[in-house]
Amino acid sequence: MTEKNHGHGCLSAKAGPENNVSFLTGFSADKYARLQFAEPEEVRQVQNRLFLNHLRYTLARSEFYRKKFAEQNIGADEIQSLTDLVRLPITNKSDLEDTTRFCCADQADIVDISLTSATSGSIPTMIPLTGSDLSRLACNEEVALGMAGIEKTDTLLVCAALDRCFMAGMAYFLGGAKLSATMVRAGSGSASQHWELIKRTRATAVVGVPSLMYKIGQFALEQDEDPAESPVKKLIAIGEPTRDQTLALLPISEELESMWDAKIFSTYASSEMATTFCECRARAGGHLRPELIVTEILDGEGKAVPAGEIGEVVVTPLGVTGMPLIRFRTGDLSYLIDSPCACGRKTPRLAPVIGRKNQMLKYKGTSLYPNAVLSALEGDERFHGGYVEARRHPDGTDRVILFAAMNGLGEPEGSAWITARLRAALRVVPEIRIIPPEQADAKVYQFHEKRKRITFFDQR
Numbered sequence: 128m129t130e131k132n133h134g135h136g137c138l139s140a141k142a143g144p145e146n147n148v149s150f151l152t153g154f155s156a157d158k159y160a161r162l163q164f165a166e167p168e169e170v171r172q173v174q175n176r177l178f179l180n181h182l183r184y185t186l187a188r189s190e191f192y193r194k195k196f197a198e199q200n201i202g203a204d205e206i207q208s209l210t211d212l213v214r215l216p217i218t219n220k221s222d223l224e225d226t227t228r229f230c231c232a233d234q235a236d237i238v239d240i241s242l243t244s245a246t247s248g249s250i251p252t253m254i255p256l257t258g259s260d261l262s263r264l265a266c267n268e269e270v271a272l273g274m275a276g277i278e279k280t281d282t283l284l285v286c287a288a289l290d291r292c293f294m295a296g297m298a299y300f301l302g303g304a305k306l307s308a309t310m311v312r313a314g315s316g317s318a319s320q321h322w323e324l325i326k327r328t329r330a331t332a333v334v335g336v337p338s339l340m341y342k343i344g345q346f347a348l349e350q351d352e353d354p355a356e357s358p359v360k361k362l363i364a365i366g367e368p369t370r371d372q373t374l375a376l377l378p379i380s381e382e383l384e385s386m387w388d389a390k391i392f393s394t395y396a397s398s399e400m401a402t403t404f405c406e407c408r409a410r411a412g413g414h415l416r417p418e419l420i421v422t423e424i425l426d427g428e429g430k431a432v433p434a435g436e437i438g439e440v441v442v443t444p445l446g447v448t449g450m451p452l453i454r455f456r457t458g459d460l461s462y463l464i465d466s467p468c469a470c471g472r473k474t475p476r477l478a479p480v481i482g483r484k485n486q487m488l489k490y491k492g493t494s495l496y497p498n499a500v501l502s503a504l505e506g507d508e509r510f511h512g513g514y515v516e517a518r519r520h521p522d523g524t525d526r527v528i529l530f531a532a533m534n535g536l537g538e539p540e541g542s543a544w545i546t547a548r549l550r551a552a553l554r555v556v557p558e559i560r561i562i563p564p565e566q567a568d569a570k571v572y573q574f575h576e577k578r579k580r581i582t583f584f585d586q587r
């Protein structure tokens with residue numbers, strides 16, 4: 128065993144033309160910048176070429192896909208263009224439990240190992256990244272942040288973990304640095320630390336989850352300081368949606384905009400797809416990134432649905448060399464918007480994520496998503512936080528219980544406003560139980576401390 132060959136079962140170096148990965152290196156935002164404004168036919172041609180490169184590279188090196196294609200009798204030569212994509216097998220999250228079968232790079236070429244965040248009971252996925260992947264990640268985020276209007280004159284506070292092998296914080300840092308913005312790696316600090324940094328660095332933009340931005344603003348207000356008077360003018364929201372299904376701002380987003388006197392921009396990304404769908408200045412969905420990812424929206428039978436129709440987001444990230452994926456099922460439900468965008472880009476946009484496919488609840492004859500229940504209440508100062516629990520009725524329908532904690536709680540009539548809010552936003556009202564704030568916090572932060580909330584508990 129050599130010094131460098133003690134790792135995680137990646138394929139050893141191979142001779143032959145498939146070992147040449149030069150076509151994937153040297154990611155530059157300029158190279159594809161024009162593509163966002165190009166005619167669909169030109170975009171399709173470029174994407175087709177990138178897709179075929181991706182497929183060739185992956186099939187030459189990935190143990191998982193070689194086996195999968197062989198099982199389904201699909202020869203690499205049969206795939207001639209993107210239109211053949213529908214014939215290819217789907218990759219599930221559960222397939223990624225052992226990522227050694229997916230690793231396509233020599234161990235010596237891997238420069239970073241990222242881990243996805245585990246949800247309750249699941250094992251984090253290990254993702255090896257090559258130098259080329261880091262270059263791709265930086266380019267991806269450079270373009271995404273640029274779309275939201277971040278410029279080199281901005282000072283950007285990154286309130287996402289940069290350690291513990293998380294990819295997101297690193298990606299924002301790399302992309303922002305590539306844009307030449309001034310980067311402040313605040314990481315997963317407390318609201319008071321973030322607020323101090325905003326004041327000291329004169330930050331003009333913040334990247335973070337909306338609930339954290341709200342906490343930072345609340346902290347400032349408690350110190351008799353006004354976040355609206357800070358130089359922060361852009362809030363780049365990650366991890367949680369900012370708009371509802373109709374693209375209207377959620378109450379918490381409205382609250383954040385007025386609290387900070389800033390504009391909120393939504394980004395959608397995940398470690399597996401290593402690509403960001405970010406809102407432009409028009410803020411009407413995240414633009415697709417044809418140079419970096421093939422995006423499909425599929426129905427329950429795996430068929431593509433037309434723009435405007437809700438389905439599962441299935442992605443094929445292009446140009447990834449460490450752990451390339453083909454048709455990865457994200458589990459997120461959304462729809463495509465193909466109407467012209469006010470920014471002039473011709474790429475379609477991805478609407479806000481409506482919910483997780485496996486979290487859809489059947490309730491009083493309608494489909495309900497746990498995040499929609501909480502989104503209807505967040506941003507109201509009376510609401511401290513809470514979570515949703517689902518149980519199955521013997522008749523096959525779901526029982527949905529909202530456990531809500533209120534600020535300055537006490538009066539029993541205090542939950543009437545919650546009922547009214549939920550009825551207005553969702554048309555149906557789940558069972559409501561009022562619990563103390565400490566109990567709500569203990570439950571939602573039990574897996575990730577302050578980093579990520581778990582707000583849905585499925586007992587079905």
Ligand SMILES: [Zn+2]
Nearest residue numbers: 407409468470
């Ligand atoms: Zn746009």
